[in-house]
Amino acid sequence: MDAVEKANAERQKQWAKDQKVGEGTYAVVYRGREASTGRKVAIKKIKVGQFKDGLDMSAIREVKYLRELKHQNIIELLDVFSSKTNLNLVLEFLDSDLEMIIKDRALVFLPADIKSWMAMTFRGLEFCHRNWILHRDLKPNNLLIASDGQLKIADFGLAREFGDPGYKMTCQVITRWYRPPELLFGSRYYSSAVDIWSVGCIFAELMLRTPYLAGESDMDQLKTIFRALGTPTEQDWPGHTKLPDYVPIGQFPKTPLRDLFTAASADTLNLLSQCLVYEPRKRIAAKDALSHSYFFAHPYPSHPSKLPKCAAQLTAALPLEELDGNTLSGKTNRLKRKLTSPPDETKTRSAVARRLDFTKPTPGS
Amino acid sequence: MATDFWCSSHYKRWIVDRATLRQTRADDLLYVDDPEYLDFLAIYFAELVAKLGKQLHLAQRAIATATVFFRRFYLKNSYCETDPFIVIAACCYLASKAEEWPVHIKNVVSDARRVFSQEPYNVKNFPSDNSKLAEMEFYLVDNLECDLTVFHPYRTLLALCKSVDGSEDPSAVQEEEAGEVGVGLSAEEGPRYWGTGEGQLELPPNGLQTAWFIVNDTYRSELCLLYPPHLIAIAAIYLTCIFHPATHETVAAVLASSGAAAAGAGGPADPPPRRSSRQAAERKKPAQDPLAFLAELNVSLPLVATIAQEIIAMYTLWERYREDGAPEAGTPAKGTPDSRRDDEPGPGGATVSPTILTAVLTKMREARMQDYAHQLQSSGRPVAVNRMLERTQAAG
Numbered sequence: 001m002d003a004v005e006k007a008n009a010e011r012q013k014q015w016a017k018d019q020k021v022g023e024g025t026y027a028v029v030y031r032g033r034e035a036s037t038g039r040k041v042a043i044k045k046i047k048v049g050q051f052k053d054g055l056d057m058s059a060i061r062e063v064k065y066l067r068e069l070k071h072q073n074i075i076e077l078l079d080v081f082s083s084k085t086n087l088n089l090v091l092e093f094l095d096s097d098l099e100m101i102i103k104d105r106a107l108v109f110l111p112a113d114i115k116s117w118m119a120m121t122f123r124g125l126e127f128c129h130r131n132w133i134l135h136r137d138l139k140p141n142n143l144l145i146a147s148d149g150q151l152k153i154a155d156f157g158l159a160r161e162f163g164d165p166g167y168k169m170t171c172q173v174i175t176r177w178y179r180p181p182e183l184l185f186g187s188r189y190y191s192s193a194v195d196i197w198s199v200g201c202i203f204a205e206l207m208l209r210t211p212y213l214a215g216e217s218d219m220d221q222l223k224t225i226f227r228a229l230g231t232p233t234e235q236d237w238p239g240h241t242k243l244p245d246y247v248p249i250g251q252f253p254k255t256p257l258r259d260l261f262t263a264a265s266a267d268t269l270n271l272l273s274q275c276l277v278y279e280p281r282k283r284i285a286a287k288d289a290l291s292h293s294y295f296f297a298h299p300y301p302s303h304p305s306k307l308p309k310c311a312a313q314l315t316a317a318l319p320l321e322e323l324d325g326n327t328l329s330g331k332t333n334r335l336k337r338k339l340t341s342p343p344d345e346t347k348t349r350s351a352v353a354r355r356l357d358f359t360k361p362t363p364g365s
Numbered sequence: 366m367a368t369d370f371w372c373s374s375h376y377k378r379w380i381v382d383r384a385t386l387r388q389t390r391a392d393d394l395l396y397v398d399d400p401e402y403l404d405f406l407a408i409y410f411a412e413l414v415a416k417l418g419k420q421l422h423l424a425q426r427a428i429a430t431a432t433v434f435f436r437r438f439y440l441k442n443s444y445c446e447t448d449p450f451i452v453i454a455a456c457c458y459l460a461s462k463a464e465e466w467p468v469h470i471k472n473v474v475s476d477a478r479r480v481f482s483q484e485p486y487n488v489k490n491f492p493s494d495n496s497k498l499a500e501m502e503f504y505l506v507d508n509l510e511c512d513l514t515v516f517h518p519y520r521t522l523l524a525l526c527k528s529v530d531g532s533e534d535p536s537a538v539q540e541e542e543a544g545e546v547g548v549g550l551s552a553e554e555g556p557r558y559w560g561t562g563e564g565q566l567e568l569p570p571n572g573l574q575t576a577w578f579i580v581n582d583t584y585r586s587e588l589c590l591l592y593p594p595h596l597i598a599i600a601a602i603y604l605t606c607i608f609h610p611a612t613h614e615t616v617a618a619v620l621a622s623s624g625a626a627a628a629g630a631g632g633p634a635d636p637p638p639r640r641s642s643r644q645a646a647e648r649k650k651p652a653q654d655p656l657a658f659l660a661e662l663n664v665s666l667p668l669v670a671t672i673a674q675e676i677i678a679m680y681t682l683w684e685r686y687r688e689d690g691a692p693e694a695g696t697p698a699k700g701t702p703d704s705r706r707d708d709e710p711g712p713g714g715a716t717v718s719p720t721i722l723t724a725v726l727t728k729m730r731e732a733r734m735q736d737y738a739h740q741l742q743s744s745g746r747p748v749a750v751n752r753m754l755e756r757t758q759a760a761g
Binding site: 131 | 441462470496503506511
């Protein structure tokens with residue numbers, strides 16, 4: 001056994017695979033545990049098949065980006081190991097997603113709850129954009145919710161870098177209801193604004209409790225958007241008629257958002273409208289959204305631990321060993337986890353030390 | 366750039382020091398006649414990656430990434446125990462996907478077969494079915510520990526420099542087609558992750574291209590494993606100031622005109638004063654002082670100088686590397702001194718050709734294989750075998 005294999009076997013031993021919980025196009029997801037601590041994890045086994053066509057593009061992207069991105073509001077890739085002919089991604093375990101919560105009719109959302117989810121989404125997204133990564137598939141069921149209430153952006157299978165201007169990109173991304181008009185018009189050069197549009201749609205969905213712009217086909221999607229927000233004029237969005245797949249859709253009048261979102265505050269509607277600006281260059285950036293007055297006005301965002309949870313999530317979490325963790329606030333929960341898992345602790349500590357370390361040699365080293 | 370460099374896997378896990386690098390070649394050293402061949406092999410493999418990459422029409426950045434993948438793979442493996450040709454193909458295939466320039470596996474296999482079967486490589490047993498390459502890709506990803514984000518000097522180069530005529534630099538423009546209107550592309554670069562310098566250095570026409578080519582050339586060495594890419598970019602700019610005639614003239618002019626007091630200090634140039642000072646006067650804006658610009662970057666200049674030295678050392682080595690049948694192959698930066706091809710292989714200033722290196726590589730791998738077989742016989746029980754070796758045998 002060579003050194004690489006040995007190291008891999010070591011890593012593999014740390015993780016125990018339990019039952020299968022889901023299956024995607026290129027991966028099977030298992031529930032698992034960290035052997036030393038019992039901490040719950042999700043293990044995503046990437047199917048390599050009979051080595052037919054190599055690794056799936058989505059798998060490559062997911063691994064590539066999650067390997068680098070570490071942020072409280074982005075799903076954490078804890079480890080990677082190979083077993084025989086499979087690649088296994090060890091991810092933190094998250095029991096529910098925003099879609100489940102939106103659909104759970106038993107739950108009542110306060111404006112402060114919506115504000116909290118939006119803040120966490122923007123924080124995670126700002127981190128992606130700061131690092132030049134487009135997510136390109138934001139939707140409620142890709143926003144996972146941890147047991148402590150933290151929201152985490154997941155599924156980087158469509159993500160890509162956008163730092164190089166002029167790289168042609170595909171417009172066949174983002175689930176239709178969350179897809180911005182520039183992509184529907186076939187734009188091949190786009191930016192972080194595409195993700196912001198998706199967040200705007202999610203924002204509206206949190207208030208409406210039903211998808212805001214649910215088109216039945218790509219064509220119908222544009223119509224749905226224009227019906228809701230008015231057909232853009234050349235002034236609203238200069239140059240949009242020159243986009244590759246532009247077709248005139250018909251004239252729809254602008255209706256104030258207020259008509260639909262009757263209970264929303266002025267701040268709320270202002271931020272929402274800034275996410276849904278037609279001209280991509282004028283759409284608000286994640287960074288600016290975070291300092292929008294919406295987030296600083298009353299009511300303040302709910303603490304993650306106080307957010308509404310699915311019934312399923314509660315029952316799943318209760319009988320397990322993290323019982324006490326659930327009643328505590330998010331912060332103490334994390335602390336406790338650290339104390340009970342020494343390997344994890346050393347890892348974080350050395351990571352911190354490392355980060356502190358290279359603030360010094362930064363210039364020049 | 367997929368993340369902050371200082372937090373990246375590239376910086377944290379894949380920058381090694383010279384000693385480690387030497388250590389990783391320990392096995393190969395046992396089977397090679399002259400250690401210098403290993404340096405030549407580094408060039409040889411980089412050329413192969415570039416050749417296959419061009420065949421596949423990969424972007425320069427994807428080729429660069431493939432080369433880095435190849436170097437990282439051989440931080441953990443030895444040439445003699447693996448089949449570098451299939452590793453190269455897998456690197457190109459994986460890099461094409463990691464850099465969003467996907468090519469079909471079938472094309473990689475057929476192009477690799479075509480390129481590698483030619484003289485002087487003569488690889489006749491390159492597997493023709495996709496599954497072998499896909500399997501190798503899997504081992505490659507595993508060996509790379511899934512760290513697929515690679516930083517390159519190109520971005521730093523474009524962030525730091527612009528052509529003074531503002532016109533196209535083929536290298537840059539090739540990646541910078543005109544954007545569409547109304548889509549919100551911001552061309553501005555993010556905050557620099559090092560240093561404090563601001564603004565851009567203006568290079569004369571083709572200056573930026575020369576720097577770009579120097580960066581391309583650095584992939585023939587192992588510099589990408591040793592130093593952060595932005596420092597390599599700055600070293601390339603520094604070398605451009607010295608080697609590129611037009612840039613050099615500008616530098617010399619600035620140095621000459623910036624007063625007798627400072628002139629010449631640290632300037633690598635012998636300034637031809639009169640003509641160039643007139644040129645400097647002709648310029649509308651006050652000329653930029655490239656040395657001051659580099660100094661303001663607030664990076665370790667001694668380290669940049671070290672890298673520049675290593676790049677020059679690489680060119681010196683590369684001058685002795687001759688494509689078969691091409692007596693005047695060589696570096697773009699300098700004229701190559703004419704030394705006739707010598708069939709006496711090995712060091713001491715003689716040239717080395719791909720044919721010779723192919724023979725060296727074959728010999729190394731055969732010797733390793735024999736030793737392995739011997740080991741197997743004498744111990745009487747199977748020794749744990751390197752997976753890649755197994756496959757090499759199966760393929761061969």
